[in-house]
């Protein structure tokens with residue numbers, strides 16, 4: 847988290863002021879999937895949070911020619927920070943022609959948090975759900991793409 851981001855947040859758990867990015871992605875989440883039964887994903891990843899017990903699902907479609915992620919969908923039973931983080935993660939995974947699979951596997955929660963403009967420290971674990979579920983979705987794809 848940058849110094850500026852820290853200045854935008856109270857992390858005492860009483861008076862959180864979420865960044866513009868977190869509020870945008872929480873109120874207008876991108877790439878949420880509600881009907882996975884009718885979505886032909888190439889890879890699926892699930893992860894649960896030991897901290898809070900919440901769950902994140904990620905589904906990806908991969909362009910077989912380029913090896914890049916062309917769609918990244920998700921759904922979570924997590925909090926506002928998890929929703930905003932997953933939404934941002936899905937944008938990052940598919941922007942600029944799509945992330946290659948190696949980059950997606952190495953995506954760090956810090957990168958997601960940076961793009962959101964920061965998260966309160968005690969909410970950082972929420973941003974971990976999206977990147978771990980994405981990594982699992984890529985591994986799932988690679989397992990069946992052999």
Ligand code: FES
Nearest residue numbers: 898900924925972
């Ligand atoms: S508190 Fe569980 S995902 Fe945020």
